[in-house]
Amino acid sequence: xxxxxxxxxxxxxxxxxxxxxxxxxxxxxxxxxxxxxxxxxxxxxxxxxxxxxxxxxxxxxxxxxxxxxxxxxxxxxxxxxxxxxxxxxxxxxxxxxxxxxxxxxxxxxxxxxxxxxxxxxxxxxxxxxxxxxxxxxxxxxxxxxxxxxxxxxxxxxxxxxxxxxxxxxxxxxxxxxxxxxxxxxxxxxxxxxxxxxxxxxxxxxxxxxxxxxxxxxxxxxxxxxxxxxxxxxxxxxxxxxxxxxxxxxxxxxxxxxxxxxxxxxxxxxxxxxxxxxxxxxxxxxxxxxxxxxxxxxxxxxxxxxxxxxxxxxxxxxxxxxxxxxxxxxxxxxxxxxxxxxxxxxxxxxxxxxxxxxxxxxxxxxxxxxxxxxxxxxxxxxxxxxxxx
Numbered sequence: 236x237x238x239x240x241x242x243x244x245x246x247x248x249x250x251x252x253x254x255x256x257x258x259x260x261x262x263x264x265x266x267x268x269x270x271x272x273x274x275x276x277x278x279x280x281x282x283x284x285x286x287x288x289x290x291x292x293x294x295x296x297x298x299x300x301x302x303x304x305x306x307x308x309x310x311x312x313x314x315x316x317x318x319x320x321x322x323x324x325x326x327x328x329x330x331x332x333x334x335x336x337x338x339x340x341x342x343x344x345x346x347x348x349x350x351x352x353x354x355x356x357x358x359x360x361x362x363x364x365x366x367x368x369x370x371x372x373x374x375x376x377x378x379x380x381x382x383x384x385x386x387x388x389x390x391x392x393x394x395x396x397x398x399x400x401x402x403x404x405x406x407x408x409x410x411x412x413x414x415x416x417x418x419x420x421x422x423x424x425x426x427x428x429x430x431x432x433x434x435x436x437x438x439x440x441x442x443x444x445x446x447x448x449x450x451x452x453x454x455x456x457x458x459x460x461x462x463x464x465x466x467x468x469x470x471x472x473x474x475x476x477x478x479x480x481x482x483x484x485x486x487x488x489x490x491x492x493x494x495x496x497x498x499x500x501x502x503x504x505x506x507x508x509x510x511x512x513x514x515x516x517x518x519x520x521x522x523x524x525x526x527x528x529x530x531x532x533x534x535x536x537x538x539x540x541x542x543x544x545x546x547x548x549x550x551x552x553x554x555x556x557x558x559x560x561x562x563x564x565x566x567x568x569x570x571x572x573x574x575x576x577x578x579x580x581x582x583x584x585x586x587x588x589x590x591x592x593x594x595x596x597x598x599x600x601x602x603x604x605x606x607x608x609x610x611x612x613x614x615x616x617x618x619x620x621x622x623x
Contacts, residue, residue, distance in 0.1 A: 358386015
């Protein structure tokens with residue numbers, strides 16, 4: 236017979252340092268429904284997508300399988316090709332039950348390879364911790380916690396047919412970290428506890444065409460944080476968002492600031508014929524329904540545009556930085572951890588065979604193939620001159 240535990244609790248937090256989309260909105264989406272009119276209504280996909288620095292924390296007391304009640308995952312990258320999501324065995328993950336007293340971690344240094352001309356990553360570290368007590372359920376700390384950090388990252392060290400003095404197309408020069416967590420927290424004036432999902436992003440900035448006369452720097456002033464707190468009462472459940480200011484400069488001279496009063500900035504790119512770098516501040520979306528709170532936000536979007544002969548620019552590459560999403564749901568009145576049954580009052584729990592730990596290594600061939608698939612097409616497009 237299942238042991239009753241406090242709840243129900245459903246929550247999740249996801250954080251990604253960045254995601255690059257090649258030729259966004261150009262691939263028709265398909266569906267399991269054989270209805271052309273329905274498929275025409277679906278948003279079009281990108282030719283390729285790649286995400287860097289992903290951290291996911293989840294809790295679900297209603298999960299059918301016991302080990303899915305708390306899950307933490309951290310991975311360096313994810314790839315989608317033509318809307319499909321091939322599974323890459325990279326990163327680290329942990330699931331509970333049984334309760335996990337210690338986190339699992341991984342540290343990776345990809346070996347040097349020809350793919351370094353396209354994608355180069357260093358200082359890869361990930362940690363995942365998932366907890367769920369057999370008797371107290373979510374009344375542990377934390378329930379789920381995941382973080383992944385990148386020492387540095389660069390894409391497109393050399394553009395074929397258009398040398399740029401060895402400068403990468405895109406570079407994250409300093410340490411970047413994605414951190415997601417789900418836990419119970421005290422609420423002032425409330426005897427029970429609230430469910431809180433938090434997404435934190437640490438990103439100092441990014442560089443485009445780094446190390447060349449065309450370098451554009453986007454510096455992040457502040458630390459983005461998105462929090463959803465479900466107290467069990469819609470009147471006191473909250474969403475909190477800390478959005479930093481972005482400073483854009485070229486050649487060491489500031490050319491603009493992105494903030495709520497100035498959400499968009501276009502920067503001409505001499506490195507591309509009639510090229511434009513468009514930066515747009517991400518928007519916060521939030522929703523409260525009953526005892527559930529949801530929110531999502533992005534730090535900023537970056538698009539590389541190239542003008543056609545008719546003067547209408549099209550997006551060749553779109554990158555989003557600081558993608559964050561949180562969800563939290565608590566029972567009406569909050570989570571009462573005083574109702575958890577005492578272990579001594581119950582029969583000894585039978586031994587549980589732990590799930591095998593997820594892979595903490597990485598196959599260099601996967602890094603190479605994913606990088607070539609994603610960025611090969613990007614660099615070919617960017618290096619092609621506009622016909623006269």
